[in-house]
Amino acid sequence: MRTRSQLAIICSISLAAAGLTYLISGPPTRSHLCDPATRKSDEICLSEISDPNGILWVDARSRAAWQKNGLPESILWNLDPAEDMQAFESNNAEKIASARLVIIYCGDENCGISRQVAERIRKLDLGPQVIVLNGGWRALRDAGRVRD
Amino acid sequence: MIRIACMLLALATLAQSAPLKFAETLREVHAPADAKTVTTDFTFTNRSNKPVTISRYESACSCMKVEISDAKLRYAPGESGTIRAEFDMGNFSGEIDKTIALWVEGDPKDKPSITLTARVHIPVIVNIEPKTLKWSLNGKANPQAIAITMKDTKPVRITKISSSSENFRHELKTIKDGKSYELVVTPLDLSLPALAIFRIETDCALAKHKTQQAFAVVRKPSSSENDHTR
Numbered sequence: 001m002r003t004r005s006q007l008a009i010i011c012s013i014s015l016a017a018a019g020l021t022y023l024i025s026g027p028p029t030r031s032h033l034c035d036p037a038t039r040k041s042d043e044i045c046l047s048e049i050s051d052p053n054g055i056l057w058v059d060a061r062s063r064a065a066w067q068k069n070g071l072p073e074s075i076l077w078n079l080d081p082a083e084d085m086q087a088f089e090s091n092n093a094e095k096i097a098s099a100r101l102v103i104i105y106c107g108d109e110n111c112g113i114s115r116q117v118a119e120r121i122r123k124l125d126l127g128p129q130v131i132v133l134n135g136g137w138r139a140l141r142d143a144g145r146v147r148d
Numbered sequence: 149m150i151r152i153a154c155m156l157l158a159l160a161t162l163a164q165s166a167p168l169k170f171a172e173t174l175r176e177v178h179a180p181a182d183a184k185t186v187t188t189d190f191t192f193t194n195r196s197n198k199p200v201t202i203s204r205y206e207s208a209c210s211c212m213k214v215e216i217s218d219a220k221l222r223y224a225p226g227e228s229g230t231i232r233a234e235f236d237m238g239n240f241s242g243e244i245d246k247t248i249a250l251w252v253e254g255d256p257k258d259k260p261s262i263t264l265t266a267r268v269h270i271p272v273i274v275n276i277e278p279k280t281l282k283w284s285l286n287g288k289a290n291p292q293a294i295a296i297t298m299k300d301t302k303p304v305r306i307t308k309i310s311s312s313s314e315n316f317r318h319e320l321k322t323i324k325d326g327k328s329y330e331l332v333v334t335p336l337d338l339s340l341p342a343l344a345i346f347r348i349e350t351d352c353a354l355a356k357h358k359t360q361q362a363f364a365v366v367r368k369p370s371s372s373e374n375d376h377t378r
Contacts, residue, residue: 062210081211081238086361090312090345097343097365108258111208112247125280127367 032109032135032142042118043134044103046143054100056128060117061106061137069137069146077104077117089124097126105133105140166261167196168223168252174265175233181271181300182354183237190231190248190264194223204251204260211236212246212266233266239356241270273300273357274350280363283335291334294362296348298327304352313344316364333364342366 034045049055057074059066063083066076075095077088096102102121104114114132122130133139140146170192179186194200202221207214217230235246250262274296281292298304303326311318315337321330331346344364352358 078209079211079240079244080209081236081240083238085239086359089361089363093345093363094343097367098341112245113208116245123279124363125278125282126363126365127282127369 032139034134034139039134040132042115043132045134046139046145049103054128056095056099056102058102058104058114058117058121059106059137060104060111060114065107065137069148071105071140071146077121079113079116085120093124093126096121096124096128099128102128102130103133104130105136108136108138109134111136166252167194167198167200168192168202168250168262169195170262170264173263174267176267176269177235178269179237179271181273181357183270185234185236186268187232187234188266190233191228192231193228194225197225199224201253202250203253203255205231206249206260207233208247208249211238212248214248231264233264235266235268237268237270240268241272241357244268244270271299273298273352273354274304274348274360275299276348276360276362279361280365281333283338283364283366285338285341285366285368287338289335289338291332292364293321294331294333294346296329296331296360298350300352302353303327304350304357306348307351308347308349310347310349311344312346313342313364315342315366316344318346331362335364335366338366340366341368 034047036045036048039045057071058077059070059074060078061070062078062080063076066074070076075092077092104118104121106112106114114136118130118132135142137146141148170190172190175188175190177186177188200223202216205214205216213234215232217232220229223229231248231250233246233248246266246268248264249260250264251260252262255261277295277297281294283289296306305326306320306329309318309320309331315335317334317336319332321332323330331348335342342365346362346364348360348362350358350360
């Protein structure tokens with residue numbers, strides 16, 4: 001009986017402490033994890049980028065999202081029909097041709113648009129390697145590169 | 149004991165799997181060249197033994213309107229419904245995937261349990277191959293050609309070609325009037341990196357196919373082009 005009471009008290013205290021922490025600090029942060037060993041071959045983890053020179057960042061989210069919190073110096077290239085696809089090509093061809101590496105990000109790992117944009121840029125065949133950022137914008141935010 | 153644990157695990161797995169079963173989660177849609185919108189339906193049935201509520205649904209882009217049959221969100225066991233996606237084609241051509249994320253009650257906020265994909269195929273009327281001609285810096289200035297082929301049943305003629313750079317000479321050759329052409333490009337100076345954008349204007353009746361682009365580039369071959377060196 002004594003053991004049960006002690007267990008109940010310990011559980012109650014733990015629960016109360018957990019609840020209080022949740023109320024004060026909010027829900028746990030789920031930061032994006034990328035494992036270079038298990039990522040897809042056309043992706044890159046943010047942690048793998050050792051040389052930032054010659055990288056062209058492409059934001060594949062909406063224009064509004066890019067303007068709000070896109071990576072500085074990134075270019076916009078999405079698949080929104082309201083956008084002019086030919087303008088994306090002609091306005092950015094020079095930047096792509098002179099880049100060493102083109103990295104595309106969309107919202108998070110579920111969005112899928114960056115892979116389609118990558119395919120379109122690859123088809124232009126302007127020279128640099130074109131890859132997708134694993135985790136997208138969320139990975140950049142978790143690394144403190146962009147803000148909400 | 150082990151058997152019971154396995155059964156419990158199996159039951160837990162079943163409980164976690166999506167209760168709404170879709171006939172197809174990927175729909176291929178072939179659109180006519182002049183279509184402004186295309187529509188596709190995803191049908192589903194609640195195969196669980198509990199009512200299921202769709203708590204949220206989102207299209208990956210503003211170009212796709214999503215509607216659930218009769219705006220009904222709660223489905224009894226065995227009950228079926230339809231999710232209709234209407235895609236605004238804008239100025240797209242070629243193949244494009246558009247996704248719909250679907251959350252049912254109990255799904256984590258950042259992880260929908262169902263993702264539906266509409267793969268839209270939009271005919272290419274003016275086909276350009278290759279899209280880009282490339283020369284190496286300090287290499288040989290050999291002429292190269294871009295094949296322009298009209299895929300329409302009616303003839304489509306090239307009315308004008310303009311270049312953004314004087315560093316390249318270009319010449320249009322008609323292979324078969326209204327059907328196939330060749331744009332022959334020769335770089336004039338390979339000592340410096342250069343880029344030219346060719347705007348190819350046609351008399352195509354469909355506005356979004358009327359103007360096309362091709363590129364010519366002089367660049368140093370990058371060592372990272374063919375490997376994964378970052």
